[in-house]
Amino acid sequence: MKGCMDCRIPGCLALRDNRPPCPVVKLKTAASTWATQQRHERNPLRASLSAWEGRVSASCSPIVDSQGLYSDFHSSLREIGRTPTWHLSQRMWRVILLLGNAVLVGAQSGVAIEFCSAVDFGLEGTADVLARGFSDYFVKVPFTVEKLLGAARSDSVDFSASRIAVADGTAVGAALIARRGWTSRLAGMAIVPEARRQGVGRALVHRVLEDAKNRGDRTMVLEVVEQNEPAVALYEGCGFKKQRRLVGFSTQSESGFATAGLAEVDLRAAGEAMTLCGVADLPWQLSGETVAHLTPPNAAFRLDGAWVATSSLSASEVSIHAVAGVPGAEYVKSASGILYALGAKFPGKRWTMKAVWPEELGEVFSAVGFTRTPLSQWQMIVSLSWTSAGSAPAFAIVDVAAAASRHGQR
Structure with a gap:
């Protein structure tokens, strides 16, 4: 691709949109100007960093990730007698990637991305972007406004925190964000097929982080299909770490007998009990908070200190939303027991647990005849806290290292 006449960078917006002056040249000019102004100030480092951030925001929109950006920044620091350090590079890179509402992800791609909330974009438009992004997914995921509203109720999806990525006036990606306490969850992210492998997904993840x-x-969590290797690599590249493998199960119950003691209970009561006796760090979907927000025709049952929540029992196929056993050594036995009792009380149905169940607790299902389904997921987490005073957040370190390597400025 031919480069801009000013900065010589392939894909520069000045070339594509024919709108002078070149944003990269504007950035270089701004960096040189503030470095000169700050050279003799009392605290040149603090003043120059603040000035650099402000001038980038004011003079370059969208921000351009150019091959000369690192050297420009380091040269400006040297002009005030300061040696570039790892921390300063981290701070600079966060500003480049995350300042403002627009980012150019990769000089080669030439894709300018703007972000807006799902509230501003509208739920119908958000559902449409997600449907297009998941059109070729491993499993069919129908997205409608009704489904989104249901996710807001049961999974605490916050549409004001959810983001839509827009390139050239067209929505190309969406990220649904759920929130509880100090934790956020990337509840779903999709990039439309024609916009993939252009850095859109990485920019969207950086934005929501x-x-x-x-x-x-303080933390963000997500679940990603293990077989979706590009997505797994993307999240790991953004700092997410694998917590555990999540698996699914299914079985067909035959004619049986009702087990004494199995009692239907309020879903809210079941959710409160699961919060108290459930395993720590369970996936969002299995938590007591999620169960407590379910409403009929979903149902919940209790048996000898064990609890289970299901979808409507009037259907021939029933989803098990969550199950929790008696805390301690009897956990697996009691959890398996309530599943057996449920199948006996409602025979002739197909029972399924989606791939959100911790692999290490698989005996809960296998002990009563459930078989494991092929699909599996990774439960992942990233810390948003600062690793030390004045240092960059953990999720930014990987990208800073990659950027430094690309520009030869380690």
Whole structure:
């Protein structure tokens, strides 16, 4: 691709949109100007960093990730007698990637991305972007306004925190964000097929991570299909770590007998009990908070200190939303027991647990005849807290290292 006449960078917006002056040249000019102005100030480092951030925001929109950006920044620091350090590079890179509402992800791609909330974009438009992004997914995921509203109720999806990525006036990606306490969850992210492999997904993940940190959240979690290797690599590249493998199960119950003691209970009561006796760090979907927000025709049952929540029992196929056993050594036995009792009380149905159940607790299902389904997921987490005073958040370190390597400025 031919480069801009000013900065010589392939894909530069000045070339594509024919709108002078070149944003990269504007950035270089601004960096040189503030470096000169700050050279003799009392605290040149603090003043120059603040000035650099302000001038980038004011003079370059969308921000351009150019091959000369690192050297420009380091040259400006040297002009005030300061040696570039790892921390300063981290701070610079966060500003480049995350400042403002627009980012150019990769000089080669030439894709300018703007972000807006799902509230501003509208739920119908958000559902449409997600449907297009999941059109070729491993499993069919129908997205409608009704489904989104249901996710807001049961999974605490916050549409004001959810983001839509827009390129050239067209929505190309969406990220649904759920929130509880100090934790956010990337409840779903999709990039439309024609916009993939252009850095859109990475820019979207960076945006929601920075939003979460600015809100004061301490962690973000997600689940991703293990077989979706590009997505797994993307999240790991953004700092997410694998917590555990999540698996699914299914079985067909035959004619049986009703087990004495199995009693239907309020879903809210079941959710409160699961919060108290459930395993720590369970996936969002299995938590007591999620169960407590379910409403009929979903149902919940209790048996000897064990609890289970299901979808409507009037259907031939029933989803098990969550199950919790008696805390301690009897956990697996009691959890398996209530599943057996449920199948006996409602025979002739197909029972399924989606791939959100911890692999290490698989005996709960296998002990009563459930078989494991092929699909599996990774439960992942990233810390949004600062690793030390004045250092970059953990999720930014990987990208800073990658950027430094690309620009030869380690």
